[in-house]
Amino acid sequence: MNKKASPAPLELGEIAVQLMQAQASETDALTELRDALGHCVDGEAGSASSPSVKRLVSAAKAKLDGLLSGEAADAEQALAAAVRLACLATSPEEPKAGEGDLEWEAAAPSPTSVAPSLAPGKPTLVPPDPDLELIGEFLTEANEHVVNAEAALLTLEQQPDDAAAVNTVFRAFHTVKGVSSMLGMTALAELAHHAESLLARIRDGEVRCTGVYANLCLRGIDLLKATLDAVQAQLKGQDAKLPAGYAELVHALQNPEAEAVAREREAAPAAAPPPAAAPPPAVAPPPAVAPLPEPGPVRAVLSAAAAPLAVGPAAAASGPVPVAALAAAPPSIEGEAPARAATSSAASQGDETSVRVRTDRLDRLIDMVGELVIAHSMLAADPRNDVSRDPELSRKVGHAGKIVRELQDMSMSLRMVPLRPTFQKLTRIVRDVAKKSDKLIQFVSTGDDTEIDRNMVDVIAEPLIHMVRNAADHGVESTAARVAAGKSPTGTVRLAAYHSGGSVVIDLSDDGGGLDRDRILAKATQKGLVDPNKSLSESEIYQLIFLPGFSTTENVTDISGRGVGMDVVRRNIEQLKGRIEITSERGKGTVFSIRLPLTLAITDGMIVRVGSERYIIPTVNIAVNFRPDASQVSTVAGRGELILLRGELIPLFRLHQLFKVSGAVTEVTRGLVVVLRDGVGSCGLLVDELLGQQQVVAKSLGAGVGKVAAVSGGAILGDGRVGLILDPGSLVTLAKESRAGRPQPEAVRHGVSPEPSPMVQA
Amino acid sequence: MSSQLSTLEPGAALSGKYLTFFLGAEEYGIAILKVREIIGIVPVTPVPGTPSFMQGVINLRGKIIPVIDLRAKFGMPTQAASRETCIIVVRRLDLELGIVVDAVSEVRNVAAAETDAMLDLGGEISAEYFLGISKADGKVRLLLDIDRILSTEDVLQLAKR
Numbered sequence: 036m037n038k039k040a041s042p043a044p045l046e047l048g049e050i051a052v053q054l055m056q057a058q059a060s061e062t063d064a065l066t067e068l069r070d071a072l073g074h075c076v077d078g079e080a081g082s083a084s085s086p087s088v089k090r091l092v093s094a095a096k097a098k099l100d101g102l103l104s105g106e107a108a109d110a111e112q113a114l115a116a117a118v119r120l121a122c123l124a125t126s127p128e129e130p131k132a133g134e135g136d137l138e139w140e141a142a143a144p145s146p147t148s149v150a151p152s153l154a155p156g157k158p159t160l161v162p163p164d165p166d167l168e169l170i171g172e173f174l175t176e177a178n179e180h181v182v183n184a185e186a187a188l189l190t191l192e193q194q195p196d197d198a199a200a201v202n203t204v205f206r207a208f209h210t211v212k213g214v215s216s217m218l219g220m221t222a223l224a225e226l227a228h229h230a231e232s233l234l235a236r237i238r239d240g241e242v243r244c245t246g247v248y249a250n251l252c253l254r255g256i257d258l259l260k261a262t263l264d265a266v267q268a269q270l271k272g273q274d275a276k277l278p279a280g281y282a283e284l285v286h287a288l289q290n291p292e293a294e295a296v297a298r299e300r301e302a303a304p305a306a307a308p309p310p311a312a313a314p315p316p317a318v319a320p321p322p323a324v325a326p327l328p329e330p331g332p333v334r335a336v337l338s339a340a341a342a343p344l345a346v347g348p349a350a351a352a353s354g355p356v357p358v359a360a361l362a363a364a365p366p367s368i369e370g371e372a373p374a375r376a377a378t379s380s381a382a383s384q385g386d387e388t389s390v391r392v393r394t395d396r397l398d399r400l401i402d403m404v405g406e407l408v409i410a411h412s413m414l415a416a417d418p419r420n421d422v423s424r425d426p427e428l429s430r431k432v433g434h435a436g437k438i439v440r441e442l443q444d445m446s447m448s449l450r451m452v453p454l455r456p457t458f459q460k461l462t463r464i465v466r467d468v469a470k471k472s473d474k475l476i477q478f479v480s481t482g483d484d485t486e487i488d489r490n491m492v493d494v495i496a497e498p499l500i501h502m503v504r505n506a507a508d509h510g511v512e513s514t515a516a517r518v519a520a521g522k523s524p525t526g527t528v529r530l531a532a533y534h535s536g537g538s539v540v541i542d543l544s545d546d547g548g549g550l551d552r553d554r555i556l557a558k559a560t561q562k563g564l565v566d567p568n569k570s571l572s573e574s575e576i577y578q579l580i581f582l583p584g585f586s587t588t589e590n591v592t593d594i595s596g597r598g599v600g601m602d603v604v605r606r607n608i609e610q611l612k613g614r615i616e617i618t619s620e621r622g623k624g625t626v627f628s629i630r631l632p633l634t635l636a637i638t639d640g641m642i643v644r645v646g647s648e649r650y651i652i653p654t655v656n657i658a659v660n661f662r663p664d665a666s667q668v669s670t671v672a673g674r675g676e677l678i679l680l681r682g683e684l685i686p687l688f689r690l691h692q693l694f695k696v697s698g699a700v701t702e703v704t705r706g707l708v709v710v711l712r713d714g715v716g717s718c719g720l721l722v723d724e725l726l727g728q729q730q731v732v733a734k735s736l737g738a739g740v741g742k743v744a745a746v747s748g749g750a751i752l753g754d755g756r757v758g759l760i761l762d763p764g765s766l767v768t769l770a771k772e773s774r775a776g777r778p779q780p781e782a783v784r785h786g787v788s789p790e791p792s793p794m795v796q797a
Numbered sequence: 798m799s800s801q802l803s804t805l806e807p808g809a810a811l812s813g814k815y816l817t818f819f820l821g822a823e824e825y826g827i828a829i830l831k832v833r834e835i836i837g838i839v840p841v842t843p844v845p846g847t848p849s850f851m852q853g854v855i856n857l858r859g860k861i862i863p864v865i866d867l868r869a870k871f872g873m874p875t876q877a878a879s880r881e882t883c884i885i886v887v888r889r890l891d892l893e894l895g896i897v898v899d900a901v902s903e904v905r906n907v908a909a910a911e912t913d914a915m916l917d918l919g920g921e922i923s924a925e926y927f928l929g930i931s932k933a934d935g936k937v938r939l940l941l942d943i944d945r946i947l948s949t950e951d952v953l954q955l956a957k958r
Contacts, residue, residue: 402860403858406859409859648842648843693845734861735861736844736854736861736863737854737861737893740851740854740863743844743845743846744845745845745846746844746845749842749861751856751861755839755856756856757842757853757855757861758842759842759844
């Protein structure tokens with residue numbers, strides 16, 4: 036809408052899209068769009084070709100006229116109707132012949148009329164001669180739409196009247212329908228079509244997106260996702276089938292009212308729980324519930340579509356009650372929901388101003404900028420660049436430096452993506468868990484615009500899903516237990532992301548029962564995971580739940596359940612060079628605090644010198660470093676060395692021995708011991724000295740070198756030389772191997788750590 | 798320029814432009830199409846646990862690439878870098894790497910008529926690294942099969958990820 040009347044006439048489709056995004060209050064934009072619509076009808080260059088399209092366009096224009104002149108009683112409704120008409124006009128299918136007689140302003144002209152020109156019979160996932168490139172692009176786009184739509188639907192559950200959210204969902208189905216039918220993927224097209232019809236009714240205010248309707252929409256999104264996956268599988272050559280429940284749901288979408296009846300009957304004996312309550316009351320008294328025929332006669336379609344809600348005995352009995360229940364069910368979320376709605380609509384608008392760039396190009400650009408920074412710093416460090424000698428040159432170099440730094444910041448930000456899509460998935464999980472376990476849980480997320488490196492998103496998503504599910508399933512107590520404990524019956528799972536000291540912190544908290552440290556300790560002792568005589572601090576006890584052995588016990592789940600797969604959670608987080616900490620208070624809840632580096636490309640490293648070589652040790656892995664006394668060092672069997680630090684014995688390895696570097700300090704007391712921590716244990720590493728701390732860009736050592744034990748990659752240091760980044764995990768393995776008497780370089784090379792380090796982008 | 802071709806039609810497949818360089822007093826040639834660029838010697842970072850001919854890694858304009866020492870590869874005594882020492886950057890598929898040579902000489906047009914098939918010299922000299930020999934102007938120039946050098950067992954193992 037920011038486009039001023041452009042010389043080229045707008046395409047009908049473009050008008051429809053712009054209309055969908057327009058607000059009733061934006062009169063300027065609407066006037067423009069109305070004129071554009073007029074152009075479509077009248078102008079000979081107009082894109083409205085067939086009479087039926089012309090009619091639709093005129094109707095849309097009339098709606099806008101009414102709105103702009105202030106005649107329309109409800110501006111929003113008039114706009115919505117105009118949008119719908121414009122969308123109908125853009126649909127690739129020809130409207131049915133009989134529709135000419137229709138009164139288009141009728142209360143509920145669901146776009147069923149543009150129904151399937153789809154081939155009858157079994158819907159196809161992928162046409163026999165697919166255009167792979169187009170379908171690939173479409174799948175990417177469709178998946179994005181699905182994510183946005185899902186988020187919007189969840190917003191709608193809290194705020195059934197959020198027009199922006201409805202439009203987001205509508206647009207998702209609409210786009211999928213249009214493109215998939217063009218590409219001949221009738222399975223997707225049919226599903227999207229029926230879902231769109233339902234959404235159109237919601238958008239027109241005919242029904243509210245609650246209860247059965249909301250569930251149907253969510254199931255529609257799920258099925259759409261599954262169908263998209265099936266298409267993807269088919270394209271990969273697998274023999275994919277339509278997802279289970281396809282036919283059933285498509286049928287239900289066509290006739291939500293019948294679905295509602297069925298659901299109500301199911302629910303009736305079991306005194307329906309409030310959130311899953313019956314649909315809201317009808318707009319008008321219902322005519323008979325008629326089954327929705329396929330692309331049948333329009334009159335019948337209309338009456339069925341207008342049929343508001345099922346009037347099963349249960350529904351009648353629970354008449355107006357559910358609305359109240361629904362309003363009451365998610366209390367105190369009001370402050371949150373509008374904010375979310377706003378961000379989601381902002382996000383969908385943001386999509387249109389973005390450009391897709393291949394990641395390898397992006398990485399190359401970032402490389403080059405990094406190189407520019409180095410080249411510039413070499414220039415700046417040149418002795419001829421001295422203020423006293425040549426102030427002019429010095430000023431110019433300084434100026435270039437500012438630009439280079441800004442460029443570097445910007446290039447780094449290119450890789451960053453917001454956490455929003457990840458958080459949106461979690462909203463859904465909490466909802467599902469809450470429904471399944473019959474709890475009242477409100478999910479509050481803040482800071483979902485916090486950005487992290489795009490390569491990290493996938494790695495962090497899995498642990499988060501796991502932890503959020505745990506928090507909802509086991510962290511938050513049952514409603515009865517909460518009430519008994521004098522808490523609000525609605526539990527809260529809170530997810531907050533924010534920047535702190537060069538890291539991204541994600542806090543996941545619940546207000547449930549908290550961790551039972553005594554039982555965790557008892558369990559761990561019983562499992563032989565801890566020494567019973569050792570006294571552990573509170574946080575050490577909580578860390579026990581991350582031990583692999585701990586996770587396999589199932590009866591731990593009833594403490595507070597965080598047993599299953601927490602070792603995987605910690606592994607993923609450590610893979611990202613992050614840390615996880617737990618604080619918990621009995622009866623009050625638990626907080627998991629995940630601290631991640633901003634980006635994987637940049638490693639905060641300590642540069643150490645060994646002989647004439649320099650190595651980079653990731654700072655997150657360094658516990659402490661110190662110059663040892665002779666008294667602290669002892670040898671075992673003449674070979675192994677131990678170092679005593681604050682009463683703790685740590686194995687000591689000499690980096691110069693491991694890497695066969697000559698000219699290094701061999702006397703322990705003259706070197707420096709860096710104590711590494713990799714989650715499993717600690718070890719000391721003897722180096723000559725520390726050269727300082729620096730942020731480095733981690734890179735692969737190149738295809739020719741492959742994987743090297745104890746080295747996770749390389750980085751270009753300030754002087755342009757390559758420094759190797761040490762991988763503490765495999766370094767310890769390597770050290771132990773060499774101590775086991777296999778110090779040969781060959782053994783070194785093949786003693787590779789089992790997993791590729793995520794730090795290096797190949 | 799595969800070795801199969803050269804056996805079918807001796808000489809003909811060998812003609813073309815070559816970048817020649819020295820290792821000690823010996824002159825070698827690499828097909829010019831394999832050469833990406835030539836850079837002066839830069840500090841090389843050794844990588845622990847790699848074979849001895851793998852001299853280390855260097856920074857090629859922000860990209861880290863491995864560098865092999867051709868002298869070590871051929872079992873010749875190593876020699877300290879001089880002003881003439883160069884790194885020839887060659888590329889094979891997605892494997893990009895540098896080759897340290899004593900000095901580059903020239904780009905030469907090698908005619909089919911002046912070439913001979915590689916002789917079997919016996920002993921430790923592996924003929925498999927060479928495409929053939931050029932003998933123009935009374936000088937012997939050994940034409941390297943760079944693909945072979947890069948694809949021999951050791952390097953392949955290194956490239957395995």
